[in-house]
Structure formats: structure tokens, C-alpha cells
Amino acid sequence: MDILWLGQPECQDARLVGGKAANLSLLAASHRVPPGFCLTTEVFRRWMPMAARDETELPPGTLPLALYEPLIMAYQDLAHRCGVADLAVAVRSSAVDEDSASVSFAGQHETFLNVAGARAVVAAVVRCWQSLKSPRALEYRRQHGLSVEGVCLAVLVQEFIPADVSAVVFSVNPVTGRRDEVVINVSWGLGESVVGGTVTPDTYVVNKGTLKIVERQIADKWRMTVPIPEGTEEVDVPRFLQTRPALEDSQVVDLAQLAVALESTMGWPVDLECAYHAGELYLLQCRPITTMDV
Amino acid sequence: MSTAETTHQPVPSAIPAPPNFPVTWEIPEDAGLFWTLNRMHTPDPITPMDELFIGYVWQGVSTIAQIYDIPVRTRTRRINTYMYVTILPAAAAEDGREAQSKRSEAKLRAVFARIGDLWKLDLFPEVRQYLDDWQNFDLPGASMPALLAHFDETIDRHIRLWEIHFLAVLPKHIVVSMFDDLCRDLFGGKNSFEAYRLLRGFDNKTLEADRALWSLSRAALASPEACRVLEDTAASDVIAALEESAGGRAFLEQLQAYLKEYGQLSERPFQLYAPGWIENPTPVIKNLKDYITQPDRDLEAELSALAVEREELVAQARQRLEGYPQPVVQEFEFLLKAAQEAAMVGEDHNFWIDFCAIYQVRRVLLEFGRRFTEKGVVDQADDVLFLTPDELRETATALPRIDRRRVVAGRRAEMDYFRTIQPPAALGTRPASPPPDSPLRRALGKFFGPPPAPPTEPDILRGNAGSPGIARGPAKVVRSLAEAAKLQPGDILVAETTSVPWTPLFATASAIVTDAGGVLSHCAVVAREFGIPAVVGTGQATAVFRDGQFLEVNGDSGVVRVLPEDVS
Numbered sequence: 069m070d071i072l073w074l075g076q077p078e079c080q081d082a083r084l085v086g087g088k089a090a091n092l093s094l095l096a097a098s099h100r101v102p103p104g105f106c107l108t109t110e111v112f113r114r115w116m117p118m119a120a121r122d123e124t125e126l127p128p129g130t131l132p133l134a135l136y137e138p139l140i141m142a143y144q145d146l147a148h149r150c151g152v153a154d155l156a157v158a159v160r161s162s163a164v165d166e167d168s169a170s171v172s173f174a175g176q177h178e179t180f181l182n183v184a185g186a187r188a189v190v191a192a193v194v195r196c197w198q199s200l201k202s203p204r205a206l207e208y209r210r211q212h213g214l215s216v217e218g219v220c221l222a223v224l225v226q227e228f229i230p231a232d233v234s235a236v237v238f239s240v241n242p243v244t245g246r247r248d249e250v251v252i253n254v255s256w257g258l259g260e261s262v263v264g265g266t267v268t269p270d271t272y273v274v275n276k277g278t279l280k281i282v283e284r285q286i287a288d289k290w291r292m293t294v295p296i297p298e299g300t301e302e303v304d305v306p307r308f309l310q311t312r313p314a315l316e317d318s319q320v321v322d323l324a325q326l327a328v329a330l331e332s333t334m335g336w337p338v339d340l341e342c343a344y345h346a347g348e349l350y351l352l353q354c355r356p357i358t359t360m361d362v
Numbered sequence: 363m364s365t366a367e368t369t370h371q372p373v374p375s376a377i378p379a380p381p382n383f384p385v386t387w388e389i390p391e392d393a394g395l396f397w398t399l400n401r402m403h404t405p406d407p408i409t410p411m412d413e414l415f416i417g418y419v420w421q422g423v424s425t426i427a428q429i430y431d432i433p434v435r436t437r438t439r440r441i442n443t444y445m446y447v448t449i450l451p452a453a454a455a456e457d458g459r460e461a462q463s464k465r466s467e468a469k470l471r472a473v474f475a476r477i478g479d480l481w482k483l484d485l486f487p488e489v490r491q492y493l494d495d496w497q498n499f500d501l502p503g504a505s506m507p508a509l510l511a512h513f514d515e516t517i518d519r520h521i522r523l524w525e526i527h528f529l530a531v532l533p534k535h536i537v538v539s540m541f542d543d544l545c546r547d548l549f550g551g552k553n554s555f556e557a558y559r560l561l562r563g564f565d566n567k568t569l570e571a572d573r574a575l576w577s578l579s580r581a582a583l584a585s586p587e588a589c590r591v592l593e594d595t596a597a598s599d600v601i602a603a604l605e606e607s608a609g610g611r612a613f614l615e616q617l618q619a620y621l622k623e624y625g626q627l628s629e630r631p632f633q634l635y636a637p638g639w640i641e642n643p644t645p646v647i648k649n650l651k652d653y654i655t656q657p658d659r660d661l662e663a664e665l666s667a668l669a670v671e672r673e674e675l676v677a678q679a680r681q682r683l684e685g686y687p688q689p690v691v692q693e694f695e696f697l698l699k700a701a702q703e704a705a706m707v708g709e710d711h712n713f714w715i716d717f718c719a720i721y722q723v724r725r726v727l728l729e730f731g732r733r734f735t736e737k738g739v740v741d742q743a744d745d746v747l748f749l750t751p752d753e754l755r756e757t758a759t760a761l762p763r764i765d766r767r768r769v770v771a772g773r774r775a776e777m778d779y780f781r782t783i784q785p786p787a788a789l790g791t792r793p794a795s796p797p798p799d800s801p802l803r804r805a806l807g808k809f810f811g812p813p814p815a816p817p818t819e820p821d822i823l824r825g826n827a828g829s830p831g832i833a834r835g836p837a838k839v840v841r842s843l844a845e846a847a848k849l850q851p852g853d854i855l856v857a858e859t860t861s862v863p864w865t866p867l868f869a870t871a872s873a874i875v876t877d878a879g880g881v882l883s884h885c886a887v888v889a890r891e892f893g894i895p896a897v898v899g900t901g902q903a904t905a906v907f908r909d910g911q912f913l914e915v916n917g918d919s920g921v922v923r924v925l926p927e928d929v930s
């Protein structure tokens with residue numbers, strides 16, 4: 069089982085696809101999750117012996133076909149499904165004990181956005197695999213008492229959504245601890261600026277019972293992450309958008325409802341990453357909130 | 363021992379008038395206002411009749427600002443024959459500044475969405491109608507009462523034309539400025555010309571006139587007789603000399619066709635004092651004389667190349683913005699289209715209102731002047747410009763009983779005297795703090811340009827970067843179009859300011875340096891259309907530079923440098 073598609077029942081097995089992909093696969097049927105597939109941990113294990121090669125760049129013409137052929141075929145299949153020849157994708161690590169309740173691994177493994185073309189996709193996947201062995205990732209594991217050996221990685225490849233607006237949604241209030249409130253951070257462009265903390269986002273607090281916005285702070289949003297050729301870049305927000313609310317109130321309420329629904333589905337408080345693009349709401353990530361006593 | 367530091371509050375400061383420029387304020391409260399000389403449009407003394415008509419120009423700003431809910435008003439005063447202007451904050455609307463500001467933004471955006479059609483479909487037909495009505499009125503054949511009624515009608519039309527002018531031009535300034543701001547936000551760069559390169563190369567009346575003149579010069583090159591006359595004869599004798607040969611007469615016909623279409627241009631915009639080219643074609647002939655010394659140049663191709671570049675740059679900008687948040691892409695496309703249309707409206711209205719309409723006003727006044735001259739109450743037709751409108755009416759009604767020769771002579775002498783004096787840039791009281799930021803203020807700031815920074819080194823003068831590129835050449839200080847003949851290909855044109863009728867010189871000069879103006883001034887806009895470097899708003903280029911001085915003009919940095927004589 070090298071390739072599993074989001075939405076397939078087998079793709080809900082976190083031991084094969086990691087926590088991130090397993091959660092998304094579960095939700096793919098009922099929510100707008102960008103279509104994609106997972107390279108399972110089995111492919112990673114076949115690559116491991118080659119990991120001794122300390123290379124970050126793949127020289128052209130050295131792709132061991134047996135290893136990468138499933139990946140390339142799946143990418144082309146995805147591109148075909150999306151109707152775009154060199155489809156831009158997001159290539160994301162999905163570690164096997166990632167996105168579980170106790171540790172978040174948030175940001176410890178690599179993510180590559182706006183990758184297009186088979187060669188670039190393969191290079192991104194290899195970099196994800198290599199990141200498992202990065203000093204930062206290994207240190208994180210040691211600090212959280214997790215095993216360093218025998219760790220396994222899956223890689224999630226999905227259609228890349230060039231978000232107009234990104235949101236991070238918590239289905240409980242992580243600051244006050246209140247479980248009857250949803251907290252939403254919103255800003256322009258891709259979610260990296262919100263998650264990475266380089267922009268002060270708009271903040272909303274929504275009461276879960278009444279779905280009324282009980283608190284609202286519109287920020288001066290100075291920075292946004294946008295797609296550039298072969299990747300992304302953080303740039304200044306044009307002045308006309310800096311103080312404009314990034315979302316309508318109705319969209320804020322939609323996000324709160326989504327958080328409530330997912331909390332119910334998953335059975336635990338959720339930390340969501342969402343993207344708005346061309347009027348549609350996409351679910352990019354759904355993981356347990358790790359900073360509170362659940 | 364130290365004393366506690368007190369916060370220094372800025373206070374308004376009275377501006378002392380120079381000893382050779384005595385100021386008596388007729389209205390005491392004027393002394394407390396901040397008056398500036400509009401060096402960009404009216405750097406020279408203006409006549410008493412101009413005071414009324416230019417006053418109505420500025421009144422148009424006030425009227426239209428109110429219509430667009432922009433809380434500014436203007437006032438004008440003729441002080442020692444120079445035109446000073448003040449811009450005042452207006453009282454906020456009843457529902458408060460914020461609501462007014464939102465309303466203003468909505469009104470302006472509605473205009474931005476169709477600024478091309480606003481001019482072409484809504485406003486220009488009215489302008490054209492007035493111009494035709496003026497042209498068709500039989501001035502010599504009118505009775506004096508009819509002529510006086512026509513004078514009143516002329517004033518009403520003038521007032522309306524300047525409302526029309528600002529209905530289009532206030533939004534034009536603002537949208538181009540907003541587009542520039544957005545391009546800087548997106549593509550970076552302090553003196554980046556990204557925005558303006560995306561706006562140039564469209565056909566407009568100014569370029570049409572300039573290309574027609576160039577085309578006329580190609581016709582001259584094809585005619586040996588016309589060429590010989592232009593090469594050998596003094597400009598003032600050229601017309602007569604052309605009559606003397608068949609080839610010359612054929613060319614003269616083309617020249618007269620050109621003057622019929624474009625000859626209403628004159629030295630300076632919306633001023634009555636300067637004759638139109640159709641009255642005195644010397645500036646046109648001087649340009650032709652220069653253009654025929656450039657037989658191998660293809661100006662048309664140069665101008666077209668800029669349009670091609672524009673489209674390439676627009677495609678590049680769109681590619682760069684692919685994947686950006688949709689509000690950003692939508693705003694870029696919205697402002698791009700509006701700014702491109704605004705650029706055309708900017709040039710077209712300039713020709714039809716700033717020049718053609720004022721020419722018609724001048725025609726009416728000169729008819730009075732001719733009749734007054736005939737009766738001996740003035741010495742020459744344009745003496746009538748030295749009367750106020752009420753004096754003109756009195757003189758006409760009482761003709762020939764009121765002799766105006768003394769008063770005209772006195773006023774001419776006053777203007778001639780003050781022409782030799784350098785007028786102060788500002789009078790009255792400097793305000794404590796700059797006015798609040800607003801889209802119009804930003805736009806006007808880019809149009810008129812910030813005050814020039816004092817030079818930090820000898821041999822350099824700083825201004826506003828107006829048009830990109832670097833050029834070197836001998837300076838020629840041209841104070842009026844009458845002096846323009848000294849400009850040779852490769853020279854650097856140094857002028858107080860320029861306007862539409864100066865633009866044919868841009869096909870001769872290698873770069874432009876002006877005293878007045880900012881990056882959105884007419885000089886900068888057209889220099890970019892011609893693809894030559896320009897530094898505008900230096901404040902004192904015409905005072906500091908001399909003919910023949912070798913200069914380096916850096917249109918990217920806004921710096922003009924005097925080079926040692928032996929650098930070539």
C-alpha cells in the first residue's frame with residue numbers, strides 16, 4: 069500500500085498515513101478538503117536505506133523509478149482529477165505520532181507549498197523524509213520523550229489552495245479555558261503568516277450556543293504569505309487592505325459552526341486551519357488542541 | 363543642572379513679505395491663511411482680467427470638491443500681479459467626517475469605474491457644444507448689446523467648463539495616485555515607476571498634436587522648397603516666404619490645417635494673456651525648424667514601442683499577482699483600468715478646456731479690444747485684458763466716452779515691474795502642522811510635488827524623480843516659448859514649468875528639468891510618454907543653471923548634477 073487517497077477508508081489508518089492525513093481523510097467525505105493522496109510509511113521505509121546519502125538536491129536522471137513511480141503516477145492522477153497539467157500541490161509531512169493529543173509537532177516537519185511538476189514534487193517529498201532526521205525534529209522528539217529510532221513518516225500531497233483569506237479556529241478558548249467559545253484568527257493570504265505569528269490577525273470570539281460574535285478585534289494586518297513561482301513568500305499587505313476585516317460576519321459564524329461540528333465528529337476539541345478561496349471554504353487541517361487539559 | 367524639557371508645540375508662523383514685495387491684505391483674515399504661488403500653472407504675472415477667469419478655475423475646485431464630499435475649499439488673490447492660492451479645510455458634513463469620508467470614497471469609486479465614459483459620453487459633448495457655439499458666433503457682426511450679452515454668456519460657460527474640468531480631473535488625480543500607491547505596495551521601490559509604465563502609450567490629444575507636428579515635419583522634409591524656407595528664413599518670416607513657391611504653398615496648406623486643429627494651444631494653460639498659435643505660429647515654426655534637423659528619427663516608432671512595453675509589463679504584473687488574495691488582484695485590475703482611462707482623460711481635457719476654451723474667451727475679449735482700439739479708448743486690442751470685467755462693461759456701454767489708456771498703461775507698468783521681481787513662494791501664515799492625509803491631498807502632493815530638499819553638496823540640485831533614465835547634455839534655460847529656438851537636439855530643457863504646448867520640445871530635448879511639479883505633474887507624465895528622463899520640482903533650476911552648463915539629469919533619483927566642462 070504505497071498510495072492511499074484521502075477519502076478511502078484505508079486512509080484513515082494513522083499507522084500508515086500519519087495523524088494529519090488520517091484526520092483529513094475521515095472528514096474528506098463531508099467537508100471541502102483539497103483532494104490528494106498520501107505516500108504511506110511503507111514507501112518511507114523503502115527509502116530509509118538510501119537516507120545515508122546526504123543529498124538535499126536530486127541530480128537529474130537519478131530517480132530510482134521503482135521508488136518514485138507510484139508517487140509520480142499518483143501526482144499525475146491528481147492533476148488529471150483537478151483538470152490542470154502541472155498542478156500546484158502542497159506537500160506535507162504527516163508523522164505517525166503527529167497530530168495526536170499529547171504533542172502537536174506543529175512546524176517540526178517540513179511543508180512545501182505551491183510545488184508544481186513531477187520533478188519538483190519528488191524533490192519535495194524527499195526533503196520531507198529527510199526532515200525527520202533534522203536536528204530540530206530529533207531534539208523535539210527527545211524533549212517529549214518520544215522514540216528517535218523507528219520513527220515513521222507519511223507524506224500528504226494535496227491540491228494547493230492559493231488562499232485569499234486564512235483562518236485558524238479553536239473550538240474552545242485556549243486563553244480563558246472556556247469550552248463554550250470558539251476563537252478565530254483571520255488574515256489575508258496563506259495561513260503561514262497566521263500560524264507563524266508574523267501578522268497580527270483579526271480575532272473573533274463566538275459563543276457556541278448562540279453563534280453570536282461576542283468579541284471582535286480588527287487588527288492592522290501588515291504581512292501576508294502569497295504564492296510565488298515554485299513556492300511562497302511573505303510580503304507586505306497593500307495599505308488599502310490592512311485595516312479591512314478579512315471576513316464577513318457570516319463567514320465568521322460559518323467557521324464557528326464548522327468548529328462545533330468537527331468537535332462533535334472527532335470527539336475532542338479541535339484546532340482547525342481553513343482557507344477561503346474564490347468564495348469557497350476549504351479545510352486544510354484538523355488536529356486536537358494540545359495545550360489544554362482535555 | 364538641567365531643566366525639565368518642555369514639549370515643543372508647533373505654532374503657526376507669520377511669513378514676512380520680502381521688502382520688494384509689499385503686501386496689504388484687503389481682507390484682514392487673509393493674513394492668517396497660507397497662500398502659495400502656483401508656479402506650475404501661473405508662474406508669471408497675470409492680468410486683471412485673468413484674475414477673474416483664473417479665480418473661476420479655482421472656484422471649480424471648491425464646487426466639485428463639495429460634490430465629491432471632499433472637505434476642502436480654495437480661494438485666490440492677485441497680489442502684486444501674481445496669483446496666490448490657499449486651500450482651506452471645509453466644515454465637516456452634518457453626519458461627521460467619517461461618514462463623509464465613506465460617502466466620498468463611494469462617489470469617487472463610482473466615477474473610477476467609468477471615468478473614460480464620464481469624459482467621452484457625459485462631459486466632452488457639452489464642452490464641444492460650447493466650443494462650437496463660440497466658434498460660430500459672429501463676433502465682428504454683433505451689436506454692442508449682443509456682444510455684452512455674449513460676454514456674460516462667456517463667463518457662465520467658463521464657470522461651467524471649469525466645473526466640468528474638475529468633475530473629471532479630481533477623480534483622475536486621485537485614481538492615478540491610488541494606483542501608484544498600490545503598485546508601490548505590491549512591487550516595491552521608493553522611486554519605482556512601475557505604475558506609470560503601465561499607463562503610458564495610449565493615444566491622447568497631446569500626443570496626437572505632437573505626432574501631427576512631427577508628421578508635418580516629415581512632409582517638410584519631402585518638400586525641397588519648404589525645407590529651404592525653414593532652414594534659411596527667420597521664424598517670423600517663414601509664412602510669407604512659403605507663399606513664394608508652389609511647393610511652399612502646398613506645405614503652407616498643410617501647416618494651416620495643422621493650426622486649424624491644434625492652433626488654439628498657447629504659452630500657458632487657462633491664461634488669457636498669451637496668444638494662441640493660430641494667432642502667432644512662431645512656436646510651431648520653431649519646432650518644425652528643429653524637427654527637420656532630425657531626418658532619420660522615427661518618433662512614431664519610439665512612441666509605439668512604449669505602448670508595446672506597457673502591455674508586456676502589464677502581463678508581467680498579472681503573472682506576479684497570480685495566486686495573490688482575490689481582493690488584491692481585483693483592486694489592481696480595477697485601478698489599472700481606471701488609471702489608464704484617467705491618463706487619457708488627463709491629456710484630452712487639458713487640450714479642450716485648458717487651451718481651446720480659454721482661446722475662445724480670449725477671442726471674445728479681443729473683439730471688445732478691437733472696438734475699443736478703433737474708438738481710441740485703448741491703444742491695442744489686448745489692452746482690454748488690463749481691465750476688470752466691470753470696467754470692460756462700463757467702457758463698452760459708454761463707448762467712446764471713457765478713456766482707459768492711463769489706467770491700462772499703469773497696470774501694464776505694474777506687471778512689467780513685478781515681472782522682474784522673484785515672487786515669494788508663500789505668503790500669509792504658515793500653519794502649525796501639515797493638513798490631514800487624504801486621497802486628494804496625496805494626489806495633489808504628487809501633482810504639485812513636495813518642496814524641494816535643500817542641496818547637500820555643491821553642484822547638485824535635488825527635485826522629484828519624474829521620468830526614469832539618465833541623460834547628459836548642455837542646459838538651455840527656456841523661460842518662455844519665445845526662447846525655445848535655442849534648444850538643440852541633445853540639450854537639456856530647463857524651465858519653470860511646462861504644459862501641452864511645450865511638449866513638442868520633448869522630441870528635441872534629451873531630458874527635462876523644472877522648478878515646479880511632482881511625479882504626477884503634466885511635465886513628468888509627458889516626459890514618460892516620450893521616454894526621456896525628467897527631474898521636476900527642483901525649486902530653482904531656472905535660477906541656478908546657465909545656458910551651456912553641462913548637466914547630468916538622473917530621473918530615477920531626482921538629482922541634477924553639474925558636470926565639469928571637459929566631460930563629454
